[in-house]
Amino acid sequence: MAGISHAIRACATASRRSLSAASAAALPKEAAAAEVRAAAAATGRKWREREDGRRVQWVFLGCPGVGKGTYASRLSQLLDVPHIATGDLVREALASPGPFSKQVTSWLAEIVNHGKLVSDEIIINLLSRRLEEGEEKGELGFILDGFPRTIRQAEILEGVTDIDLVINLKLQEEALLAKCLGRRMCSQCGGNFNVASIDIEGENGGPRMCMPPLLPPPQCESKLITRADDTEEVVKERLRVYHDLSEPVEEFYKARGKLLEFNLPGGIPESWPKLLQALNIEDPDNERSAAA
Numbered sequence: 001m002a003g004i005s006h007a008i009r010a011c012a013t014a015s016r017r018s019l020s021a022a023s024a025a026a027l028p029k030e031a032a033a034a035e036v037r038a039a040a041a042a043t044g045r046k047w048r049e050r051e052d053g054r055r056v057q058w059v060f061l062g063c064p065g066v067g068k069g070t071y072a073s074r075l076s077q078l079l080d081v082p083h084i085a086t087g088d089l090v091r092e093a094l095a096s097p098g099p100f101s102k103q104v105t106s107w108l109a110e111i112v113n114h115g116k117l118v119s120d121e122i123i124i125n126l127l128s129r130r131l132e133e134g135e136e137k138g139e140l141g142f143i144l145d146g147f148p149r150t151i152r153q154a155e156i157l158e159g160v161t162d163i164d165l166v167i168n169l170k171l172q173e174e175a176l177l178a179k180c181l182g183r184r185m186c187s188q189c190g191g192n193f194n195v196a197s198i199d200i201e202g203e204n205g206g207p208r209m210c211m212p213p214l215l216p217p218p219q220c221e222s223k224l225i226t227r228a229d230d231t232e233e234v235v236k237e238r239l240r241v242y243h244d245l246s247e248p249v250e251e252f253y254k255a256r257g258k259l260l261e262f263n264l265p266g267g268i269p270e271s272w273p274k275l276l277q278a279l280n281i282e283d284p285d286n287e288r289s290a291a292a
């Protein structure tokens, strides 16, 4: 993985011509869903077995509120790779005195709080820094969440490293909005919770979608905060931006046979084992109970 952070920075500053040359090097091919599932299964099985010592390099795609952070973070613990969320990097940059000037920071906050995308250059800058720190610590893979979010970002990433698998989480729009509006974080322990209780009709005759709230423990109750961009107006704008700029990224990876579509069947207890099954990863809890 060494050198990705430098390469990604160099690639981002390169001309658009060389970016398209980099993407032309990839061989776009349509892959049947079954083929992708098989590839995902193979990746899941082999994540510890790679001869070059590298671990998984996965990407999570999906609309705001779908649960990318939740599932990416769980998988990162299981696969022993960092979960790198560009939204977190942006929020950290906004909350700390560095790395940008006061003027850039308030301009950045304005963009984020209105649900718009930050410039590719700023995101690449933050991501390269994070990857550099990881390289220094000896990190051997990653699960990216929130990047790439535009075709240009996907081309830059493709120009510098191989992505093994892209997991596209899906949930109907009504649930996405409710989940974003119900999202809470404890300002002290950093725990993530959700006060929304979702019980909606399935789309196109599909099964009912039920997600119970994920309530905080009593000690966190008085310390809950809401993200500034989790208001109804801004969430709707973020969904619009996703459909316009990020949905094409799904097609980009589908054409390369790397996209695994996963329709979330419900809350975490229902969805997590099914996701592990789709990835052909053993559930450690099952292993533990089997061993007991």
Ligand SMILES: Nc1ncnc2c1ncn2[C@@H]1O[C@H](COP(=O)(O)OP(=O)(O)O)[C@@H](O)[C@H]1O
Pocket (backbone or CB within 6 Å): 063, 064, 065, 086, 087, 088, 090, 111, 112, 115, 116, 117, 118, 119, 120, 123, 145, 146, 147, 148, 149, 150, 153, 229, 238
């Ligand atoms: N790859 C990216 N490109 C541009 N802007 C980004 C990117 N990742 C995060 N951001 C900015 O950070 C905000 C929060 O990101 P994130 O937490 O991933 O939100 P969401 O819940 O909408 O998926 C985005 O609305 C955007 O302003």
